[in-house]
Amino acid sequence: MEKIEDKNQQQEEEQVVNPWEVSAKEGGKIDYDKLIDKFGCQRLDQSFVDRVQRLTSRPPHVFLRRGVFFAHRDFNDILDAYERGEKFYLYTGRGPSSEALHLGHLIPFMFTKYLQDAFKVPLVIQLTDDEKCMWKNLSVEESQRLARENAKDIIACGFDISKTFIFSDFDYVGGAFYKNMVKVAKCVTYNKVVGIFGFTGEDHIGKVSFPPVQAVPSFPSSFPHLFSGKDNLRCLIPCAIDQDPYFRMTRDVAPRIGYHKPALIESLFFPALQGETGKMSASDPNSAIYVTDSAKDIKLKVNKHAFTGGQESIEKHRQYGANLEVDIPIKYLNFFLEDDAELEHIKKEYGAGRMLTGEVKKRLTEVLTELVERHRRARAAVTDVMVDAFMAVRPLPNMFD
Numbered sequence: 412m413e414k415i416e417d418k419n420q421q422q423e424e425e426q427v428v429n430p431w432e433v434s435a436k437e438g439g440k441i442d443y444d445k446l447i448d449k450f451g452c453q454r455l456d457q458s459f460v461d462r463v464q465r466l467t468s469r470p471p472h473v474f475l476r477r478g479v480f481f482a483h484r485d486f487n488d489i490l491d492a493y494e495r496g497e498k499f500y501l502y503t504g505r506g507p508s509s510e511a512l513h514l515g516h517l518i519p520f521m522f523t524k525y526l527q528d529a530f531k532v533p534l535v536i537q538l539t540d541d542e543k544c545m546w547k548n549l550s551v552e553e554s555q556r557l558a559r560e561n562a563k564d565i566i567a568c569g570f571d572i573s574k575t576f577i578f579s580d581f582d583y584v585g586g587a588f589y590k591n592m593v594k595v596a597k598c599v600t601y602n603k604v605v606g607i608f609g610f611t612g613e614d615h616i617g618k619v620s621f622p623p624v625q626a627v628p629s630f631p632s633s634f635p636h637l638f639s640g641k642d643n644l645r646c647l648i649p650c651a652i653d654q655d656p657y658f659r660m661t662r663d664v665a666p667r668i669g670y671h672k673p674a675l676i677e678s679l680f681f682p683a684l685q686g687e688t689g690k691m692s693a694s695d696p697n698s699a700i701y702v703t704d705s706a707k708d709i710k711l712k713v714n715k716h717a718f719t720g721g722q723e724s725i726e727k728h729r730q731y732g733a734n735l736e737v738d739i740p741i742k743y744l745n746f747f748l749e750d751d752a753e754l755e756h757i758k759k760e761y762g763a764g765r766m767l768t769g770e771v772k773k774r775l776t777e778v779l780t781e782l783v784e785r786h787r788r789a790r791a792a793v794t795d796v797m798v799d800a801f802m803a804v805r806p807l808p809n810m811f812d
Contacts, residue, residue, distance in 0.1 A: 429609065431546065433653050433680055440687035440737075441680060443481065443652075450655050452482045452677065459483070462490055467529040474522045474678065477745055482652060484662065485674040489647050493530065498811050499645040500638070501526055502628045502673070504537035505565065507557035508547050512564045513699035514779070515681035517786070518746070520568045522678070523649045533574045533637065533810035536565060537628050541580040545617040555581055562798050564702060567789035570801075574810045576637060577801045580624055587635045591627040591668075596620070598664045607656050626661040629673035636804050645671050652677040682742055684716040702787060706780045713740065713776050721761075721768035732764035733771075740768075740775045747778050 425436040428446055435441050447454055455478070460471050474480050489499055503523045505516065527534050538561065540554040549557070558579045565577065584592070599622070604610065610619055629646045631638035638644055648658060655677060662672040683698035697716050700709055720734030720741070735741050735758055748754050757774065760766035 428653050429656055430653055435687070443679065446652060447482055450482075450652070450659065452484050452652075452655065452675070455481050455483045455486065455676065459486060459490075463529070466490060466493060469529055472522060472525040472529075473749055474518065474525075474746070476751075478679075479518070479746060480522060480649070480676050480678045482677040483675060484658070484677075485672060486647070486676050489645055489674045492645055497645070498532055499530075499647055499674075500532055500631065501534040502537070502646050502648050503534070503650060504539060504625070504628070505561055506539045506543050506546075507554065507561040508543045508549070510557065510560055511701045511703040512561065513701045514747075514782075515699065517564075517568065517702065518678060518681055519649050519651060520565055520570075524568050524570055526647070526649060527571060527574060531574075531811065533807055534570065534576070535628055535634060535637070536570075536575065536577045537625070538562060538577065538579040539625060541584075541624065542621055545615070545621065551581065555579065559795075559798055562801065563790055563793040564786075566793045566797060566801055567786055569789070572797075572801055574807060575801060576634065576805075576807065577798075578804075579802070582802070583804070584624065588627060588633040591630050591633050592623040594668045595623040595626050595661070595664050598667055599623075599660060604660070607660055622657055622660055625657045626664070629658070629661050629665065630668075630670045632670075636806055637810070642669070643671070646673040648673050648675045650675065650677060651680060653680070681746065682739060684712060684718065684739060686718040686737065686739065687742070700779055700783070702783055702790070704783060706784070709779050709783060710776045713772050713779070717743075717772060717775070719768045719772075722764075725767065728767060729764045733761045733768065735762050738771075740771045743775055744771075744778065747782055748774075 425439065426441055426445070427434050428441070433441070455475075460475055463475065464471050492499065501523055503519050505512075505520075523534065526532075538558040540558040543549055543557070544551055544554040558581075562577055601619070604619060604622060608622065627633045629648065630642075631644040631646070632642050650658075655675070658673060658675055665672045683695070684700075685698060697712065700712060704712070717739045718737065720736065720738035722728035722731055722733070733741075738761075741758060741761065744754055744757065748757075757766065757771060761768075761771050
């Protein structure tokens with residue numbers, strides 16, 4: 412039985428982490444060790460990084476080797492099966508609530524692209540336009556429009572169309588997918604869903620009924636055009652750890668309806684520019700770097716809003732150095748500066764006070780500007796015809812090649 416906590420216990424703790432809210436208490440930062448213990452997942456240690464490198468014959472992704480993806484559920488089972496010659500498929504998703512993605516939204520897609528390429532496996536990407544319609548009070552039509560816009564950003568990450576199916580819930584839910592939703596719904600009591608997600612009497616029934624929608628892409632029979640006759644196929648879900656409650660529920664149900672429990676590989680949150688009390692938020696434009704930001708926007712946001720661990724004067728900084736534990740520019744470089752040697756050099760010099768905050772922010776601005784401009788060029792090349800092609804219900808005959 413998966414570890415399932417109730418809302419009251421969640422409120423008593425120092426931090427709130429669920430699919431709709433991420434915050435640390437009183438200006439602190441997210442305690443990931445406590446989160447692992449609360450959720451009942453496992454830490455991803457160096458042995459997994461080494462094993463992935465050995466099995467794929469390619470260098471581990473920067474997010475893997477630096478612990479951005481830091482926790483898992485049954486990732487060892489996926490690797491065991493892969494080593495025996497058994498394939499699996501990937502499942503990730505996006506709730507389309509804004510026109511443009513910020514860098515925090517890109518992280519699971521950048522990592523999933525690496526996994527798809529490294530393991531040569533198919534991928535399904537769910538756009539939960541129905542969820543955002545219910546939670547964000549968007550119209551059905553606006554939710555669908557945002558889903559297509561977000562699909563362009565996702566496609567721009569470079570996914571292989573011969574191995575990738577993108578679907579929106581409004582368009583795809585029905586048939587075999589809906590049958591699995593009903594099977595899941597019958598296994599989860601109202602008390603249990605309230606305990607997992609904290610729903611109250613003020614929440615409309617659409618919210619209570621949504622969790623099976625996000626659960627069933629974990630089961631291959633939800634996609635008969637892709638996986639007909641492959642009901643034993645395993646699923647690996649790369650996601651941020653705030654999505655864990657959905658899949659604790661899913662893993663509890665899966666064996667009862669004849670499927671493998673989905674495996675998860677879970678990431679840290681990409682912190683807001685103002686500090687580590689939560690994650691980047693699309694509702695606060697100054698907390699986030701967007702893929703639509705200009706070079707001027709990025710420079711202004713980094714210089715004006717990025718919380719630093721530098722000292723209040725140059726003299727004190729030279730004497731004491733920077734506090735790297737709270738420094739957001741260093742944390743962002745840990746995500747996006749590919750060169751390990753350069754990152755270690757910056758940390759050493761900045762921590763010793765020989766490098767100033769302005770120099771670190773300048774390097775970060777360069778790294779983020781290059782990333783955003785590369786993404787913007789890729790997105791500009793994505794047409795509506797390409798979106799239709801990725802979202803077409805079709806077989807993927809070479810998906811395991």
